[in-house]
Every structure is written in structure tokens, then in C-alpha cells.
Amino acid sequence: MKEFFSDKLKKLEIIVEKSPKIDRHFLIPKEEFIERRQKTWKALLKKADIDVAFAFSDEHYSGDVPYLGGNINYSIEQVAFGLGPDPNTSGIIAGFEGVYIAGQLAKRAGIMVYPTESLQLADEKYPVEGFTLKDILERIAGRKVNRIGLLSPRQVVPDGIVTNLEQIVGKTNVIDVQVPFQEVKNLKSVNEMTLIEDASYITSLALRVMLAVMEPGMDETEVAAFGDMLAKWMGCERQGFQTMVGSDVACATMIGPALNRQIIEGEFIHLGTSFKRDGLTACCRRSLFTGNSGITPYRDYFRRIVEEGFVTGFNAYVDISENNRPAKLQEQALVDFFNTKTDEMIQMVHTEYGSKVAISLKEQLFKRIPGITTGLSRMKPYTGTHNSGYTECQEFYGAITLESEKPLEKQVVTMLDVALRGRGSKWMGEEFEQIIPGFDYWVVEDTLGKYGNKVKNLTGELQPNGKIVKGIGKIPVNVQSLVGNLNEYED
DSSP states (O other): OOOOOHHHHHHHHHHHHSSOOTTOOOOOOOHHHHHHHHHHHHHHHHOHHHHHHHHOOOOOSSSSHHHOOTTOOOOSSEEEEEESOOOTTTTEEEEETTTHHHHHHHHHTTOOOOGGGGOOOOOOOOOOOOOOHHHHHHHHTTOOOOOOESSOOOTOHHHHHHEEEHHHHOOOEEEOHHHHHHHHHSOOOOHHHHHHHHHHHHHHHHHHHHHOOOOOOSBHHHHHHHHHHHHHHHHHEEEEEOOEEEGGGGGGGGGOOOOBBBOOTTOEEEEEEEEEEEEEEOOOOEEESSSSGGOHHHHHHHHHHHHHHHHHHHHHHHHHHTTTOOTHHHHHHHHHHHHHHHHHHHHHHHHHHHHHHHHHHHHHHHHTTTTOOSSGGGGSSSSSSEEEESSSSSSSSSEEEEEEESSOSSSEEEEEEEEEEEEEEEEEESSSEETTOOOOOEEEEEEEEETTTEEEEESBBBHHHOOOOOTTTTTTSSOGTTOOOOOOOOO
């Protein structure tokens, strides 16, 4: 490394001291939590005949319970929420340690807190009096419970908890009511958008300091540490995901966290930050090269088409938002864009690796796989946009796919995540099969806010109509020029 640790800390200090501050004490008010519970209950009764509803969260799937109960301080133990007709007797259900954590913030959301052995740590013993899950749910319902609505996806609720609910009311009387709940969560309030804007600002600054300090010779974790410290210092209490730094072959992980791996000169690397304000989540990710020695015409080609693809996807998102068009047109624009690059990309491979490799690649891209597109769009690793809120990407609702027939809701937050991968899903013993030679992954991701028919890029410089808004907290699509410096902070 060329820089001393003290020099890197000085860069962190400059960003912290010279960047405008957010109101770190602004929170969702109690009245809004009560309104959420009332809206959710009303929406549920339109779809299902239930006596009470049940939501689940833990440190990984962290959205449903905090949305209803405000417990953004969840830790270690899993928690649940019982929702009934009275928003004031509805409340958090937790084990004998988690219940005290929930109690810390219960007042801010106007909820009850119910201790139960059903959600305690698996093999711990506690000299604490609790209630059965059945008794708690009946108290919340205000009557005998015959049918329970399950608010959280079954994919994330432990089987033991679902079994417990089924033992209370019978297997056929635990009803999936995720969709009406997800529809309520999807539509964001003014306060939620304000918090997401704050989270986006700090998320961008965290990525900016990582770009400023990153250099070959550092470990991935050392780079991530600067982003994490900045975010905590400036008012973000939690993360949407662990800070990502993936260099050289770690690019193939696509979403892997920073590890104690040394960053090598001239390699691909991707960085990702995601931080929360009062539970509301933002995200910003970029790929780059770890040094100019790695920028060859072949490698730079993939940077260029992903960045062009991001602009295409952004413009299409603006179009469907401004003109109230079916959301699927945005994803179709991405698919079409990458497919127009198929022949060009194969020719690049032919020039770099020869005809045999290029022919093999073409066969991989066009062989028939049911349900999967052909052409370069096959190497899109995932849907190009997804919903967000109290989680970064685990809302289980609102992603834009080719089946998204309806326009977007009036006020939502969306992650525009445009990427290409170079590897397939076949495990070769030590790594996954290489489809595109000499390439693993390139990504550009920003947090977008939709306000009526208007769109704002909350983390990036690129704005509607091709406008570039430079400034603190705005990350360009191409970040190579930001490595090692803080030019925008110079007087």
C-alpha cells in the first residue's frame, strides 16, 4: 500500500466534516405506525376471513415486524407480530431476551409486548413467566382464534412456528395473506421517502469513502471498514446487507461480503453499500478496476455495455413512471438492449480468444433452456429492478419482471440493479463454469424514488432526461476517476 492508515482516516474525516448532515433523530411517528396497522387489518379483511394475523422477522428477514411494531433494534432472537382489530392491543411477540429489546422501542409505535417460550433461543432456559402463543393471539384478537392470517412468506418463517400456529387452529386455517400486506407496505409515505432519501445519501457517502481509500494491497475488509464507520458516525444504525467488496474471482459471488482477501492490482472489483434510517433501506453498488493496468479493450467492453445498459434501464424506468405504462416494459428494455449486443460481444470474444471459444459461447447463449431467454440477456444475473423498504431486496413483492402488467404504484422506492455475469450455474469442482471467458461480473445499482409520475435517482448523478447532477452524495455511473481522491471536496 502507498498510503498510511492515518492518511486514509484523514479522507474519512474530510467527508464526515464537509458533508451536510442529516437529522439523525427524525423517526416515523407513533401515529403512522397505528395507521399502518389499521390499513393492513382493513386490507386483510377484504381478502380473507381471519381472527388475527401473524408476521415474522429475524436479523436476516428484517422487514415485516419492524414495519408494524417499530422495533428496528431486533437482535439475535427471532420476533413475531400479532395483528388484530385493535391496533393498540396488537403487538410484538418475542422470546425471553428479545422481548426486552422489543420493549425498548414499544412506546414509539404504541404497541404491546408479549413474552412467549415459543420464540426463545432454542436450547436456553429462562426463569421468566411467559404466555402461550395461543393465549397471546386470542388476547390480540379479542376472541377465540379460529383462523390465522400469515403475513410473512412461508419461505422465511421457521417450520416449527408454522406448525405451532397449525396446532392452534388446524392446518387448513393458517391462511396466506401476504399479498394484501405487501401491497400496503409497497406504497411509501412522505416520512418513509424522507428516511430513504437520508439512507441513500449516507449509503452513497459510504461508497465514496471506500473509493477514496481503496488501493491494491489492502484487504477487502479494510476497505469495507471505512464505509461502515462513516455510516454509523453519520446516523445509520443498521445495514440492508453486509458491505460488499469483491475483488478478482470474488466478483463471481455477485453479492458476497468483504473478506480478509488482499486486493490485487489490475483486477475487476465490485463495491456495495446498503444502510438504513429508522429501518428504511438504500443501496448503491459499482464495479471498477483496481488499477489502470487491468483496463484492456476487452475487459473495458463489459464495463461499457453494463453502464450503457444502466442508462437504458433508467430511461425506461422514467418512461413507465411518467407515462403510467406497464412496468414490464422497463425489464423488456433491458432484455432487448443486451440482446442487441450479442453479436458484438461474441465478436469481441472471437478477437480475444479465437473462433473455437466464440462458437462455444454462442452455443451456450442460444441453446434451448425452458423459461430462460436467449442471447446476451441470458447473462443478466437477475431481474433488473426490485422493490425495497424495510429490507434491501427481501420484500417478496414489486420486482419488475416480464410479467409485470400493471404500472408502478404512485409512491415507491426501487433499486435499479443492472449487471452482467460471466459464469453459469454448473459447479466444476472448484468454481462455477466460465461462460464468457475472462469476465465474472460488472454491476451498477442505484436507489430510485418514484414520487407520483416523477423519478429521482437518490444515490447517483444520473437523473431523468439525461441530466447529470453532481454533488456530495451523488455517485457517477462510472467511478474509476474517484479512486484514491476526494477532488469534489477540495476548496
